[in-house]
Every structure is written in C-alpha cells, then in structure tokens.
Amino acid sequence: MDMLIVDDDATLAGVLARALGRRGWTVTTAADAAGALRVAQLAPPSHALLDLKLANDSGLRLIVDLLALAPSCRIVMLTGYASIATAIEAIKLGAVHYLSKPAGVEEIIAAFGKVAGDAQADTDALPLSVERLEWEHIQKILAEHGGNISATARALNMHRRTLQRKLLKRPSPNPPERD
Structure with missing residues (x-):
C-alpha cells in the first residue's frame, strides 16, 4: 500500500x-x-x-x-x-x-x-473546559470566514493580535479532575 x-x-x-x-x-x-x-x-x-x-x-x-x-x-x-x-x-x-x-x-x-462509526464510543467524557469551549468557538468562526484572521477578529469583536495569540495556545480538552 x-x-x-x-x-x-x-x-x-x-x-x-x-x-x-x-x-x-x-x-x-x-x-x-x-x-x-x-x-x-x-x-x-x-x-x-x-x-x-x-x-x-x-x-x-x-x-x-x-x-x-x-x-x-x-x-x-x-x-x-x-x-x-x-x-x-x-x-x-x-x-x-x-x-x-x-x-x-x-x-x-x-x-x-475505520469504515463506520463506533456506537460504543466513550460518552462519559468530562465536560470541556472554558478555555476549550472558547477555542472551539474561535475555530468555528475561523472556519466560517475561510481562515481569514482579520475577518474572524471582526466577527468576534476582538483585536486581531489578541486572536492570533489565542490561536497559538492550545487548550487542554478537559478541566483537571477534582478529588
């Protein structure tokens, strides 16, 4: 192959x-x-x-x-x-x-x-962290604007440099577990 x-x-x-x-x-x-x-x-x-x-x-x-x-x-x-x-x-x-x-x-x-989805996939995952939710929202808006940083920053009402800094950071998917 x-x-x-x-x-x-x-x-x-x-x-x-x-x-x-x-x-x-x-x-x-x-x-x-x-x-x-x-x-x-x-x-x-x-x-x-x-x-x-x-x-x-x-x-x-x-x-x-x-x-x-x-x-x-x-x-x-x-x-x-x-x-x-x-x-x-x-x-x-x-x-x-x-x-x-x-x-x-x-x-x-x-x-x-993988040919098909997995109906047995784990559904007991922890909720996403606030940082991860923000990241997901930014990615959604970025995709809607064809990857254009300036247009995305305007849509988010955010300064372009602030958006660029946020895009450089990768949040953890889940909040830390508590005892």
Whole structure:
C-alpha cells in the first residue's frame, strides 16, 4: 500500500515515513499542498495522512484536491490544532478519520481501517473546559470566514493580535479532575 504524508514538519514526516515503511508501506512525503498535488498527479496514493495547518495552506482544502486526483484515496487528518469544527469539516470533505497529535503509528494505521462509526464510543467524557469551549468557538468562526484572521477578529469583536495569540495556545480538552 502506498501513503502520502503531507506535513510541514519535516522531522515528524520523516519519523512517520520510516515507521510506516518498516510496516510495509511505500511512503512519499510532501511539505505543502502544491508538492502533495504534484506527487499525487504522478502516482495517485491509496492513503494520505494530512496535517491540518500547512505553512501557507489548509489540509482541509487539500482533501478535495486529492480526492479529485485519487477518488478512492483514504484520507486521515492529523493535527495539533484539533477542534470539533475542523473535525466535522474534514469528514464532510471526505476524510475517513481525524486524529489529534500526538498519535502513534498503530493508531494512524487503525484510523485508515475505520469504515463506520463506533456506537460504543466513550460518552462519559468530562465536560470541556472554558478555555476549550472558547477555542472551539474561535475555530468555528475561523472556519466560517475561510481562515481569514482579520475577518474572524471582526466577527468576534476582538483585536486581531489578541486572536492570533489565542490561536497559538492550545487548550487542554478537559478541566483537571477534582478529588
């Protein structure tokens, strides 16, 4: 099986490529959307692992372009900036799964094999923290404005630099447990 890894973090892409190669995958890497599309035109991949935030582009936009070149490609979105809004969009656009970094190689391989939802998924999770709720809301508004920071800041009635600082921080998903 062949896999295209698209991540602007060359170290992470290299580590994943070697680990998947040891498990029998033929792996090609690209650091940006343009490079990924060049690779896919030459040899359409059966699987693709995409980073959500690429240097000058979005992995979300890349999903559509990759599926146009390789309609049967199974795509997993891997991100350090996970949000409910981007997870929903990735799945709607054609990704088969969405994972938060850090994710192990076995978890990534298993994600490609998921064909249906899991009705037995854990529903006893703790409520989201206030910081996480804010992050989710910002991500939703950011997605509605096509990733435009200035337009999002105006919609949130927030200074653009304040929004940029908030986007650099990644909140924990849950509040700390209390005794």
